[in-house]
Amino acid sequence: xxxxxxxxxxxxxxxxxxxxxxxxxxxxxxxxxxxxxxxxxxxxxxxxxxxxxxxxxxxxxxxxxxxxxxxxxxxxxxxxxxxxxxxxxxxxxxxxxxxxxxxxxxxxxxxxxxxxxxxxxxxxxxxxxxxxxxxxxxxxxxxxxxxxxxxxxxxxxxxxxxxxxxxxxxxxxxxxxxxxxxxxxxxxxxxxxxxxxxxxxxxxxxxxxxxxxxxxxxxxxxxxxxxxxxxxxxxxxxxxxxxxxxxxxxxxxxxxxxxxxxxxxxxxxxxxxx
Numbered sequence: 268x269x270x271x272x273x274x275x276x277x278x279x280x281x282x283x284x285x286x287x288x289x290x291x292x293x294x295x296x297x298x299x300x301x302x303x304x305x306x307x308x309x310x311x312x313x314x315x316x317x318x319x320x321x322x323x324x325x326x327x328x329x330x331x332x333x334x335x336x337x338x339x340x341x342x343x344x345x346x347x348x349x350x351x352x353x354x355x356x357x358x359x360x361x362x363x364x365x366x367x368x369x370x371x372x373x374x375x376x377x378x379x380x381x382x383x384x385x386x387x388x389x390x391x392x393x394x395x396x397x398x399x400x401x402x403x404x405x406x407x408x409x410x411x412x413x414x415x416x417x418x419x420x421x422x423x424x425x426x427x428x429x430x431x432x433x434x435x436x437x438x439x440x441x442x443x444x445x446x447x448x449x450x451x452x453x454x455x456x457x458x459x460x461x462x463x464x465x466x467x468x469x470x471x472x473x474x475x476x477x478x479x480x481x482x483x484x485x486x487x488x489x490x491x492x493x494x495x496x497x498x499x500x501x502x503x504x505x506x507x508x509x510x511x512x513x514x515x516x517x518x519x520x521x522x523x524x525x526x527x528x529x530x531x532x533x534x535x536x537x538x539x540x541x
Contacts, residue, residue, distance in 0.1 A: 275360060276330070279322045282509040284331060286520055289507075289536055290401060290426055291337045293522075294345075296532050297399050297424060302343040306395070309346045312338040313386055313400040315378035315413070317350040319360040334401055335361060339368060345399075346370065349386050351378045378402075379410040390422045401426045406433035411458030417523075418498030424529050427521040429490060429506065431483050438466075457490070458497065465489030487519055494523050502530035507537045 294312070301310040314335050322331045335350050350365075351374045352358050358375040365371040374381045390398040400423050402409055407430060417423040438453035453462055465486050467478045487506060494503045500523035507520040522533045 275319050275356060276321050276323050277318055278325050279331065280325050280511055280517070282511060282517060283322070284324060284326075285540055286403075286428075286509060287331070287334060287337060289520065289540065290334055291341075292536050293426075293533055294338060294341045294399060297529070298341050298343050298345060300528070301397060308395050308397045311347040311349060311390060311396065311398045312341075312345040313349045313351075313382070313390075313398050314338065314403075315351050315382060315401065315409075316403045316405065317352045317357070317361060317373075318354075319352075319357040320350075320364045321360075334403070336364060339365065339371075344370070347372070347389070349374070349389070351376065351381050351386070353377055379408075379413055382413050383416060387416055387420060387423075390420060392421050397422045397424075399424050399426075403428045404430060406430050407437060407452040407456045410455050414494070415458065415498045418494065418500045421499075421525050424524045424526070425500070425522065427523070429487065429519040429521050430517075431486070431519055432515070432517050434486075435483075458493070461493075462486075462489075483516060483519075490521075494521070498523070501525045502527060504530050504533050504537065507541060 298310060301308045317335045318333055320333050320335045322333050323329070324331050335348070338345060338348055348365075348368075348371045350358070350361055350371065352361070353376065355375045358373050361373050365373070374385065390396045400417055402413065402417075402425060414425070414427065417425050434453060434456075438450050454460055466481055468481055469478060491503045491506070494500045502524050504522040506522070508516045509518050509520055511517050522530075522537075524530055524533075
């Protein structure tokens with residue numbers, strides 16, 4: 268790989284490198300469990316924002332294998348691997364990396380459409396199929412329908428990037444009446460307007476009521492409950508705050524599953540990094 272190719276690859280901070288390690292560690296445990304059952308499931312890997320397959324480390328400038336390439340190396344192997352990205356140049360790069368692996372199917376398009384129309388139908392409960400799904404948007408590009416369907420399938424273990432920094436920049440301002448753009452995207456991600464009551468509280472003052480922004484933790488906790496009550500995930504692990512070098516939370520790494528053992532495994536992994 269030459270230096271002039273670097274523009275194709277996203278630069279990532281150390282917090283994203285940790286995320287890749289967490290997902291890789293869980294994927295290995297997940298694959299082992301599903302292939303050693305008395306009646307093994309066909310288990311697949313799904314990456315909705317797959318990128319080009321390789322990143323650049325902001326710390327070192329070195330190339331870092333992304334989640335798609337890590338998934339290719341998981342032992343025991345995934346039976347099928349589905350990779351999606353909206354950027355055609357990145358999916359073309361993915362095809363170069365994976366052209367000799369018949370397990371891989373690559374989609375160039377909007378994951379909000381591709382997952383619902385093409386991919387989730389391949390992990391039906393009655394077909395003894397299960398999936399590990401990574402939803403790692405760059406911001407508020409993900410629609411709630413995808414998250415909800417992943418839960419209702421009863422077959423998905425899901426990692427989700429909850430982009431709280433982008434939310435705060437786009438929609439969750441301290442003065443909600445000043446926000447002109449971004450609220451529609453917030454509603455699409457959350458699924459309805461209930462995010463407003465999670466994000467703000469009414470505070471009485473001498474000059475009348477004032478809408479005051481809740482903490483990030485309040486918003487995260489509300490979304491945890493939404494994953495359980497609306498998306499119907501049985502287990503939602505206490506999400507891991509991923510912080511930048513200044514200690515600011517960039518996003519929360521959510522994990523949701525239908526299986527208690529999955530929750531136990533990821534809780535132990537998270538505790539090493541929390």
